[in-house]
Amino acid sequence: MKLPAALSVALRSIRENATRSLLSGVGIMMGSVAVMLLISIAQGVRDDVRTNVESLGVNLLIVVPGVVDVSSPMSGSGNIGLSPFTDKDVQAARAVEGARRVARWTFVGGVVTAGGQPARAFPIGVDPMWFEMRPHKFLSGGAFESPRDRNAVIGSSVAEQLFGSTTVVGREIDVNGFKFEIVGVTDESGSASPLGTNPFQIIVYLPFGAVVDTLAKGRTQIDRIFVQTDPEQNPRAVKERIQNAVRSSQGGEVTFSVLTQEDLLVAIYKVLDVLTYLVVGISAIALIVGGVGIMTVMLMNVNERRREIGIRKTVGAQRRDIFAQFLVEAVVLTTGGGLMGLGLTLLGIAALEAWTPIKASLTPGTIALGMGLSIGVGGVFGIVPALRAAAKDPVESMRNE
Secondary structure, eight states: OOHHHHHHHHHEEEEEETHHHHHHHHHHHHHHHHHHHHHHHHHHHHHHHHHHHHOOOSSEEEEHHHHHHOTTTOOOOSSSSOBOHHHHHHHHTTTTEEEEEEEEEEEEOOOOEEEEEOOEEEEEETTTTTHSSSSSOOOOOOOOOOSSSOEEEEHHHHHHHHHHHHSTTTOOEETTTTTEEEEEEEEEOOOOBTTTTTTGGGGEEEEEHHHHHHTTOOOOBBBEEEEEEESSSSSHHHHHHHHHHHHHHHTTTOOEEEEEEHHHHHHHHHHHHHHHHHHHHHHHHHHHHHHHHHHHHHHHHHHHHHHHHHHHTTTTTHHHHHHHHHHHHHHHHHHHHHHHHHHHHHHHHHHHHHHHSSSOOOOHHHHHHHHHHHHHHHHHHHHHHHHHHHHHOOHHHHHHH
C-alpha cells in the first residue's frame, strides 16, 4: 500500500474512533509540551545570561579567587570564602601591558534601608574607575568620583523599593548602620531575568575606600579584580600576562583564575546544560508513557478490527499493506499529539511572558526536536501493533468475527 492510501485509511479510522484517538494523543501532547517548554525556558535563561555578561562591558577580564576549570561545572569552590587578593596584586595587574583600566570589587553584604524600610539590594564597594570601564546610563544624577566620600549609586529597583521614585539624588540610605548619600540612580534597561529582576537593577555601588573606612573597619578585602584591556591588544595574550603578573605578586602560588567573558559563559552554560539534560530526560518519560498508551490503544484496535483485516486480506491486501496501515495510524496519532503539544507550548510561553519575568525562547530546533520525538515515539510503539495486525490469518479473523 502506498503512503497516501495508508494515510487515508489511517485518518478514516481515527475519525471513526475520535474520542479514543483524542485521549490517546493527550499523553504525547503532555510529553511534547514538557520537552519543548522546558528547553525553551532553558534557552531563554541562556540568552539572558549572555546579555547580562556582555552588559558588563567590552574587553573585560575578571580575576577571581580559586582555580576555575570552565570545562567542569563543579569547579571553582575557591570562590567561596576569603579572597587572597591584595593591593599588590591590583598594582601588578595595572602594570601589565595591554591593561587599560583596573577596578576593585568588594562584596559588602548586609541590609540596605531608608527610614527603616529595607530593600532587596546587593551592595558592593567599587573603585570610581568602574564607571569608566562599564559606562552606565543614569535616570538621575551620576557616578561618584571620590573613592572615600560616603556616596552611593543605586539601581532603579532599589530606588523604587525605598522611595517609590527614581528622583532621589541627595537623599540617604543606610548600609549596615552607616549613612551614604545617593548621587545617582542607574538605568538598567532591558527585560528582567528569567530568574527574577535584572540583577544590575538591585546593585548599590559604594566607593571602595569608604567601604574600607566604615563597613570594613579599615580592613581591605578585594573579592574581584576587573581589568579592561586595550582593544588593540589580543585579550588572550593580556590574560596570560595578568596571570603571570598576579602569580608573581603572590609568590608563585596559583590561588586565582583570570576569566574572559566567554569563559564565564562557558562555565555557566555547562551548569545549564546539565540541568537541561536532566529535566528534558525526566520529561521524556512522559513521551514514553504516552507511547505505551498509543501501543495499548492500537493493540485494542487490532483485536476489534479483525474482520476489517480479514476482508482486506481476502481481496488482495498484502501483509506489508496491513503493517503500513497500522504503523501510519500510530504515527498520525502521535504527530497529532505533538501538534497539540506545540500549540499548548505557545500558549504556555505567552502566559509566562505575560505574568512572570520568564522569557522563554522557542527556536525552530526545539520545535523540530519536540515533533521529532513525538513522531519517533509513534514509529517505535506502533511497530508491535502493526506486526500483530499484519500477522493475522484472514480465515481465522473472519471465523472469530
